[in-house]
Amino acid sequence: MTLDEERDELPEVGAAPLIIDADFVEVEEDRGLPSLDAVDEISTARARQPLDLPRGPETPEGRARVVTVINQKGGVGKTTSVINIAAQIALRGHRVLVIDADSQGNCATGLGVDKSRVRTTTRDLMLNPECAVDSRHATAVDNVHIIVGDRTLVGLEQEMLRQLGRERRLTEALAPLLPHYDLVIIDTPPSLGL
Numbered sequence: 001m002t003l004d005e006e007r008d009e010l011p012e013v014g015a016a017p018l019i020i021d022a023d024f025v026e027v028e029e030d031r032g033l034p035s036l037d038a039v040d041e042i043s044t045a046r047a048r049q050p051l052d053l054p055r056g057p058e059t060p061e062g063r064a065r066v067v068t069v070i071n072q073k074g075g076v077g078k079t080t081s082v083i084n085i086a087a088q089i090a091l092r093g094h095r096v097l098v099i100d101a102d103s104q105g106n107c108a109t110g111l112g113v114d115k116s117r118v119r120t121t122t123r124d125l126m127l128n129p130e131c132a133v134d135s136r137h138a139t140a141v142d143n144v145h146i147i148v149g150d151r152t153l154v155g156l157e158q159e160m161l162r163q164l165g166r167e168r169r170l171t172e173a174l175a176p177l178l179p180h181y182d183l184v185i186i187d188t189p190p191s192l193g194l
Contacts, residue, residue, distance in 0.1 A: 074190035090143035094182040100149030112140025129173035
């Protein structure tokens with residue numbers, strides 16, 4: 001079977017995702033379990049349109065909005081959230097840049113980037129802001145680019161400790177990129193360092 005034949009056999013993805021309306025689930029008083037009728041209703045739930053994204057304050061023309069995903073604990077889903085938010089925003093036609101500031105570098109893997117072919121990383125961006133444009137890499141998701149994080153980020157904060165203006169380095173490095181994107185999402189490590 002060829003790849004085209006396999007694609008033809010796949011069911012079409014509907015424009016409206018299946019969203020279960022939890023309002024009609026009846027709970028039995030004695031055990032707190034849904035009734036069988038409610039289970040039948042859930043299994044035949046109707047398709048509905050998802051809610052539109054809320055509109056925040058407008059950003060200056062030609063500048064991306066920057067969102068940073070932070071939590072001091074590891075393993076809480078920061079990277080997974082970044083990948084999925086970036087993909088969903090891109091599917092709506094927006095241009096997204098993901099900056100992986102985590103030394104584990106899992107955003108690249110999640111977005112289909114072969115890390116063995118990456119030459120410039122977030123570390124390079126922080127130490128040499130002039131390389132910002134060259135630090136971007138295409139991903140498997142249309143309209144999503146990434147600046148890849150890797151294990152060289154370990155110790156970067158110590159390395160930059162004596163540099164003046166280190167706390168503004170990322171802001172300065174991002175400046176030439178902001179006009180090219182609608183949204184920049186930064187994935188952070190499980191600490192609140194630089």
